């Protein structure tokens with residue numbers, strides 16, 4: 001196998017093994033966690049870092065882009081409040097893979113803790129979330145995870161203020177963050193995540209989300225990393241009976257972004273929706289790889305992806321929906337649309353359906369287009385300069401996703417996206 | 430002079446559409462352009478507005494002493510050219526009100542004038558909108574999306590009223606309007622008539638010219654002006670048809 005042949009001394013996998021040997025004693029967690037970390041790393045070296053011959057990585061070569069010789073980040077401080085400056089929220093910052101501020105003003109029934117601190121306690125509660133899996137990103141992350149947020153919302157509690165997790169990486173190093181989010185029965189939460197930083201490092205975050213029966217999570221994320229940074233995210237979401245997950249993600253700016261979401265709809269009436277907007281400009285690669293498994297009857301899923309690419313920008317949206325035999329009367333739809341602003345930009349959209357139940361409603365669609373020249377002319381004929389006209393049309397196109405953002409988040413996200421668009425469309429003029 | 434077009438030849442998609450068009454429009458004047466389908470009326474309007482793909486192979490266009498052909502579409506708009514399009518374009522995701530404010534501010538900026546503040550803009554917008562009997566709900570929708578044909582035309586006039594151009598080219602703004610809307614639109618145009626503002630009104634119907642009385646009427650046929658005259662020419666055309674008039678010219 002080619003992947004094995006390339007595993008020489010200098011391979012990124014062997015560098016990870018060496019790093020693990022160096023840092024393992026400093027990683028948090030009681031004795032039960034260490035073998036799990038070692039096993040996770042084993043799987044990474046056994047399978048190799050993901051590359052394009054791995055089916056779910058068809059369009060993204062992490063192995064090839066993997067920055068060599070990086071150490072683990074050393075913590076440090078988050079840079080300001082970023083996109084969500086001034087918004088009222090229970091804030092937790094994670095800088096360089098280390099939690100630096102835990103909110104203390106939380107209502108009864110809401111826990112927002114540092115994972116590293118929670119791991120120091122002699123509890124096995126977390127063990128179920130920290131297992132090696134078949135997923136390369138999750139395994140890499142488990143091997144090296146230094147900290148993260150542990151959020152638990154007690155049964156029936158509707159948390160009024162959003163919880164905001166702000167993760168920054170501002171050094172050319174690796175930060176591996178692990179979050180665990182549990183909403184107990186009937187609980188409701190708005191979780192907002194902001195990723196930023198512009199160092200040539202790798203930020204990986206794995207988030208396990210468990211929504212118990214009737215729980216509702218609104219999960220907003222802005223991935224705003226810039227420059228040469230690599231961002232790899234994996235969300236593993238379990239949605240129980242009558243629970244609802246609503247994700248809205250906006251992503252633009254980093255050299256490479258991979259966002260995975262894997263959802264299991266395990267109870268009747270479980271609902272999942274995921275809307276993402278991305279803009280990939282010169283030398284930027286953005287990959288959304290989503291998988292939803294309908295495992296129970298009357299479950300629904302909706303995926304909407306809207307993106308633009310310009311210059312050498314590359315956008316990838318893979319959506320896979322599996323409807324298991326038990327999932328009768330399930331309803332699923334996915335739609336992915338993209339705009340190519342310049343001829344050499346690239347968009348790959350791959351919707352997949354695997355249906356094992358007969359009484360279900362499933363649909364998907366994908367489309368790629370260019371900006372409409374009639375619309376551009378109309379705007380310009382009214383005095384709007386070409387670049388601004390383009391930005392306006394692109395913002396309108398992404399609006400199908402951003403308009404789902406609730407206030408007060410919509411305005412700052414749209415403003416941020418507008419500044420990103422100015423960068424992306426510059427490659428188009 | 431507001432506009433001087435001299436021996437203009439224009440090629441679209443490799444085909445010559447305008448073949449030596451000459452026209453002069455004075456400050457404060459209203460000229461009507463009539464002519465058979467496919468004679469090049471919309472082509473002329475697009476050339477004036479600066480649409481890509483319309484290649485001027487010969488001739489000149491001078492707008493208030495400047496070479497118009499040197500300017501990009503948005504620069505022409507900022508210089509005072511407005512085109513009410515025959516087929517207004519739908520822009521999903523952009524509300525009319527946001528679109529107009531962006532356009533107005535872009536023009537002001539290009540002319541080096543201060544931007545209009547939100548309160549003043551909204552006040553003016555409301556006045557103009559009400560004059561055209563357009564509902565608040567309508568302008569909060571995306572530009573022209575779901576508008577009827579007549580509503581789209583009214584929206585063009587609303588934009589003209591807000592942008593206050595020096596030269597407005599109205600390309601069949603009366604087509605598709607009911608009688609009441611026609612009067613509204615005509616009234617909107619007449620209200621803007623001023624010594625420093627000129628209009629080029631492209632129409633197939635004499636009726637519009639009963640309301641907007643032109644200073645001159647031109648017949649455009651096969652890419653050039655075949656005949657010009659006073660308002661009576663429009664009535665003559667209505668009575669006798671293009672064919673006879675063009676042949677007699």
Ligand SMILES: Nc1ncnc2c1ncn2[C@@H]1O[C@H](COP(=O)(O)OP(=O)(O)OP(=O)(O)O)[C@@H](O)[C@H]1O
Pocket residue numbers: 441442443444446464465466467468469470471472473515
């Ligand atoms: N892209 C193009 N390629 C080739 N021919 C074109 C193109 N666009 C327009 N034409 C032709 O140019 C001619 C003039 O069109 P234009 O739209 O200017 O006519 P018009 O006078 O406005 O007609 P109408 O009264 O129907 O609106 C038509 O014969 C049309 O088919």
Ligand SMILES: [Mg+2]
Pocket residue numbers: 470471472515600
């Ligand atoms: Mg026409």
